[in-house]
Amino acid sequence: MMKKYLSNLNLYILLFFCFFIYSFGLSGDFLFDDYPNLEPLGTYGTIDSWDKGKNFINSGFAGPTGRPISLASFLINDNTWPSLAYSFKYTNIMIHLLNGVLLCWAILLLLRNYNYKEQQAIWIALIASSIWLLHPYFVSTTLYVVQRMAQLATLFTLIGIVGYLKARLLLPYKPLQAYFYMAISIGICTILATYSKENGALLPLLVLVLEFCNPNKTYKPIWQWRALCLWLPSFAVLYLIFRKLNFSEDLWPNRNFNQVERLYSEARIVTEYLYHLFFPQIEGRGLYQDGYLVSKSILQPITTLYSIIFLIGLALSAFIYKNKYPLFSVAILFFFAAHMMESTVIGLELYFEHRNYLAALFLFLPVAAALYTLKEKIEPKLVYFIIVIIFSILSFFTYERAKLWGNTDELLLYWAKNTPESPRAQSTIAMTLMEQGYILESKQHLEQSLERMPQSALLNMQLLLQKVSYGIATEEDFKLTTERLAKQPFDAQAIQGLRVLTEGIIANEQQCIRYCQFTLGLIQHLDQHAGYNKISVYRRMSPYLQAKIYLAMHQESLALASYYEAIKRYNDVEAGLMMVAELGTHGSAQNALNLLNKVNEVYQQQDVSKLRRSKAEYDMEIPRLKKVLTDQIKSNSDR
Known part of the structure; x- marks a missing residue:
């Protein structure tokens, strides 16, 4: 009893210490994907009703499920936008600590099922979960607000385990009760984890790994139950993943790699993940991963071959030594299984640290077990000294990293300077220089970066944007940008730059006089570009931006035609109503009414489940707008 009390006390001390270290990162701001995922908090004003809350929860776009549970959790911290990052990060830290407690419990239960002695199980569980909890690699998951999605998927996976x-x-003792609760735990938690983030669907496969590595064969779930509750859902998920196998050359027009190249590259990346997990550092690659070197073949670079051999050897050893070293096999096979969705054939970006948050849960089990074995063979005080050294290194690195994450500007510049091959990083440096008033230096930096990375559409568009914003852009600059874009692969951020360019010039009449026609020509040229025409986001946005430019140029008939095409491509009543409002504000009421009638046609055909607001709201809003526009037309005709 005394030893159990001391173990609990050690865990409480660890949790408090971990929170103290992470608290230095609470002053950091939102980053990158935080903005598009959290901005809908303010789309319809303060979320103060169930309908508004439901609209936000259903506004997710980060994955096939929309991740509604993760979005709902953000309402814990705020119900409007803009907001402050502090409370969001605080909640993330609390979830991280809770995951640490659940991991300790899960390991303890795992070892009991594997017939480990209670004292040994408690000791290993505490050490292994402490390493995971204090590891600096997970600072980027915990302090990056939007990665609460990864945290919650891990939380529900741990609850299920x-x-x-x-x-x-x-x-x-109670087999029927055992089967019932096992099935309920896997079923409910798989659903909750999946609707937090899609890799939560791997829970049955992860449990299957734990079952497969169990050396205790005395009491094993009957094969019928395993087939129904473990094998069947595992194979279903793996089928959904690997049915995406497609080795065609131009599978992902918005990526600079195909599926074969992705698989080769992921071999190097997963190897790198393992290296950093066992040889931690203060700060890694950060979020600027767009410049990561793609493996073009098994020998280019040669580290691709070495990585493949290493990973195959690791997997084989996990199978070979399953009975002799079950905890080693659990660590390796669980890690590989958890990477099945994000590090194989799906066309995601190549490299992100947060993919290891779930995958590394049991990775440090062999380390803890080895330390326990060592404790029985040498002086225990020496082993405790080794543990203190390990915890001290992890704590120091995590503290330094959390402190860096607490200063967002410094963090972004650190990443930018340490990833010279990343266009996004160089874009950040240029923007920082411009914000500090170094206009010429910012322009020179972009031009030099473009010389090194001529394939970057992002840097190309940013250079034009900066020239336009300071009124020094010429027709030649637009032509040069257009020529470069025609040769450069699609870049979503470059397309966002095109939107910013359009919004900027139409907001200023003098800017529009100088640049509206050039910008229109640029968009129309991209419409002929095969690479851009394949991208749905650009196909929707192109006629919409053209409509806004025509409207600013007072060419209302052309604007109306472009709005018609935009509504057809968006096929969304909410987007259509926004266009009606724009046309009604800056154009004629009659054209706005014509456009509203088109929107109403879309509304009548739109799936009710995909509406951003309740059907009752649209049933009131569309007739109300129609009456306002009709009254305005009558008023104008009476004058």
Whole structure:
């Protein structure tokens, strides 16, 4: 009892210490994907009703499920936008600590199921979960607000594993109760984890790994139950993942790699993940991963071949030594299984640290077990000294990294300077120089970066944007930008730059006189570019931007025709109503009414489940707008 009390006390001290270290990162701001995911908090004003809350929860676009549980969790911190990052980061830290507690419990239950002695199980569980909890690699997941999605998927996965392992211990005594609770734990938690982030669907496969590595064959779930509750959902998820196998050359027009190149590259990346997990550092690659070197073949670069051999050897050893070293096999096979979705054939960006948050849960089990074995063979005080050294290094690195994350400007510049091959990083440096008033230096930096990275559409568009914003852009600059874009691969951020360019010039009449026609020509030229025409976001946006430019140029008939085409491509009543408002504000009421009628046609055909607001709201809003525009037309005709 005394040892259990001391173990609990050690865990509480660890949690408090971990929070203290992470608290230095609370002063950081929002980053990158935080903005598009959280801005809908303010789309319809303050979220103060169920309908507005539901609209936000259903506004997700980050994955096929929309991740509504993760979005709902953000309402804990605020119900409007703009907001402050502090409370969001605080909640993320609390979730990280809770995950640490659940991991400790899960390991303890795992070892009990594997027939480890209680004292040994407690000791290993505490050490292994402490390493995971204090590891600097997970600072980027915890302090990057939007990665709460990865945290919640891990949270529900851990709850499912705990529930399964706890119920499994009942098999010798209450088998029916055990099967029921095991099934419930896996079923409910898989759903909750998946609707937090899609890789939560891997929970049955991860439990299958734990079951496969279990050396205790005395009490094992019957094969019928395993087939129904573990094998069937695991194969279903793997089928959904690997049915995307497609080795065609131009599978992903918005990526600079195809599927074969992605698989080759991921071999190097997963190897790098493992290296950084076992040899931690203060700050890694950060979020500027667009410049990561793609493996063009198994020998280019040669580290691709070395990585493939290493990973195959690691996987084989996990199978070969499963009975002799079950914790080693659990660590490796769980890690690989958890990477099945994000590090194989799906066309995601190549490299992100947060993909290891779930995958590394049991990775440090062999380390803790080895330390326990060592404790029995040499002087225990020496082993405790080694543990203190390990914890001290991890704590120091995590503290330094959290402190860096607490200063967003410094963090972004650190990443930018340490990733010279990243266009996004160089874009950040140029923007920082411009914000500090170094206009010429910013322009020179972009031009030099473009010389090194001529394929970057992002840097190309940013250079034009900066010249336009300071009124020094010429027709030649627009022509040069157009020529470069025609040769450069699609870049979503470059397209966002095109939107910013359009919004900027139409807001200023003098800017529009100088640049509207040039910008229109640029967009129309891209319409003929095969690479851009394949991208749905650009196909929708192109006629919309053209409509706004025509409207600013007082060519209302052309604007109306472009708005018609935009509504057809968006096929969304909310987007259509926004266009009606623009045309009604800056154009004639009659054309706005004609456009509203077109929007109403879209509304009548739109799936009710995909509406951003309730059907009742649209049933009131569309007739109200129609009456306002009709009254305005009558008023104008009476004058």
